[in-house]
Amino acid sequence: MTKVQLKGVRKDFGAFTAISHIDLEIGSGELVALLGPSGCGKTTTLRMLAGLEVPSAGQILFDDEDVSEVSVQKRNVGMVFQRYALFPHMTVEKNVMFGLKVRNTPKLEMQERLEEILDVVQLQQFRHRFPAQLSGGQMQRVAIARTLITKPSVLMMDEPLANLDTKLRGEMRRFIRDLQQRLGITTIFVTHDQVEAMELADRVAVIFDGKLAQYDKPDALYQRPSSVEIADFMGASNIFPAQISNTGLATAQFGTLQLDCNVTPVKAGAGSILLRSEAIDLWVDRADAQGNIISGTITGREFFGATVNYSVDCCGDTIIVNEQARRMVDVGQDVWLTIPPDRIWVIQHD
Template identity: 75%
Template sequence: MTTVLLKGVRKDYGSFTAISHIDLDIASGELVALLGPSGCGKTTTLRMIAGLEIPTSGQICFDGKDVSEVPVQNRNVGMVFQRYALFPHMSVEKNILFGLKVRGTDRAEAEDRLEQILDVVQLQDFRHRFPAQLSGGQMQRVAIARTLITNPSVLMMDEPLANLDTKLRGEMRRFIRNLQQRLGITTIFVTHDQIEAMELADRVAVIFNGNLAQFDEPDALYKHPKSVEVADFMGATNVFAAQIKDKTATLDFGVLTFDAPSQNGTRSVMLRSEAIDLHLDEPSDAQNVFRGTIATRDFFGANITYGVSCGRETVQVTEQSRRVIDVGQDVWLTIAPERIWVIQETD
């Protein structure tokens, strides 16, 4: 298991700056997701860690040793790409063994490793099949096995599930997470999918425009974003300007009290749609009560999201679809003080 440290890493391509400044400290055995929109620099960051790109400035260290200019073949890293890149004329076991064959690994040792890795990725029954005879998930497991059999110190995955359908992506996320925890290998996973990052990672690094916006555990990232941009990217639908004073937030549609400490002044307040409770009758003993009218209703199977008009604002409220409230119905909304988050950006 290996620690990975990025310190002040920058990458320029001529006059274009792909990465402005990235600091990351990845613990041994940790799975970290690099998350961000297309073109933000997450794949460039991964390629620099792998040794496929050399940083313009800054340091990349494995276990405290600077490897910034060490070529990829000397870093002992494994890479799984979005495209499986399997050899169509080779069986599953020959595809998996390819890396060891190139390295000149002893045949007996290679066969031992093959049996172990086939068990790990659950492909024993498919060892003699060819890629054309496999499903997308099975091909991805072959690609992962081909990487793992070389015993890399760091496993890197560049959007490996992007070509799979929704159901299979969910299954492969669970497979990758269980596999990573079983092996305890330091893993860096690139994705633009927030759900994928939240489900897979121990910590998530959100990257915008070549800069690290936030590096945090999934729960903290979701509930306590450090900026409006991060909140928006993580799916927050209710972010409102408010005047903060002594743990009260004055919004356009009411005054809310909250628990977390905050600086006074103009701030952005986040109210998660699933954190708001919706009532048909006015609550008599709740905190933070405000009135509105159902303006929109969107059905998402297990959940319904209502757009509730409150003054000049529309508040999104998500609840399980055990009831259906008509558009035009007057309602009351409540939110617990501990579920209100004031985003601590400076003026």
């Protein structure tokens, strides 16, 4: 297991700066997702970590050793790409053994490692098949096995699930997470998919415009984003400007809410409040509503099977409420919304 650090890393391509400044520490045996929109610099960061690009400034350290200018061949890293890059004329076992063969690994050791890794990735029954005879998920497991058989100190994955359908992506996310925890290998995973990052990672590094915007555990990133931009990127639907008082009150266009000052930072002045849609309760009887109460009218309803999303007009602001589909409330119905003080997050404006 290897600790990985980036210290003041920058990457220029001529006059264009792809990465302006990143400081990042990835613990030994940790799985970290590099998350951000297309073109933000996450793949460039991964390529520098792998040794495929040299930083223009700063240091990359593996276990406190500077590897910034060490070639990819000498870093002992494994890379899994979005495209599987399997050899179509080779069987599964020959594809998997390819990395060992070019390293001139002894035949006995090569065979022992092959049997071990085919068991790990559950491909024993497919070992004599060719890539064209495999499903997308099976091909991805072959690509992962081909990387893991070389026993890399760090595993790197560049959007490896992008070519899979929704159901298979969910299965492969669980497979990769279980495999990483079983092997305890330090893993860096690039994705633009928020759900993928939240489900897979121990910590998530959000990158915007070549800068590290926030680095945190998935639940903290989801519940306590450090900026409106991050909240919006992480899928928050209820972000409203508000005036914050020293006494822990947030006044928005739709009304005033009491905050829990032990949960969210309170500083008098302008800010934004984040109301998670699943934390809001919807009532059709005013007498049932207690605490922070917001009145409104349902203007839209979306049914998703297990859940329902309601759009509620509250004094000109639209608040989205997500609740279990145990009932259906009609569009046009007057309702009351309540949200606990400890489920409101304030993003202070500078």
